[in-house]
Amino acid sequence: MHWFVAKVVYQIICGEGNHTPQFDEQLRLISAVTKKDACDKAREIGMQEQYAFKNQQQELVQWKFINVPEVYTLDQLTDGMELYSRIEEPGDPNSYIAWLQMKSAQLQGQQYFELNV
Structure with missing residues (x-):
């Protein structure tokens, strides 16, 4: 068995x-014998995990599986290894950085809360 990283895409x-x-x-981290098996398994996960619900306005919200556009083989798992990279080109870089800082602060606050509970 080998480890793979598969990108599963849904449209909301x-x-x-x-x-x-x-x-x-x-x-998604996938364990499979071949890259094709990993791709098939990721597609199966994508299909199985589609779902829909009603929001507060009673509108249907759907997570519709689109496909698996990328599968990468992980030759070996090592601490700190890069699993994925994506370059963002935001319209407002300052807002993007502020959003990242806010998300990081929320994560750090959550971790602090979890340690003290």
Whole structure:
């Protein structure tokens, strides 16, 4: 068996879909014999984990599986190894950096809370 990282992509559709298109790109760790097996397994996961629910406005929100566009072989797992990289080109770099700093602060606060509970 080998380890693979597969990108599983869902489209998020709210109501009739009259909104800014949203896609959720998930990285999944897959154990499989071959890259093809890993791709098939990731597609199966993507299909099985589609779901829908009603939001507070009673609109249907769907996570629709699109496909698995990328699968990478992990030759060996090592501490700190890079699993994925994506270059962002935000319209407002300062807002993007502020958002990243806020998310990091929330994560650190959550970790502090978990340690003290």
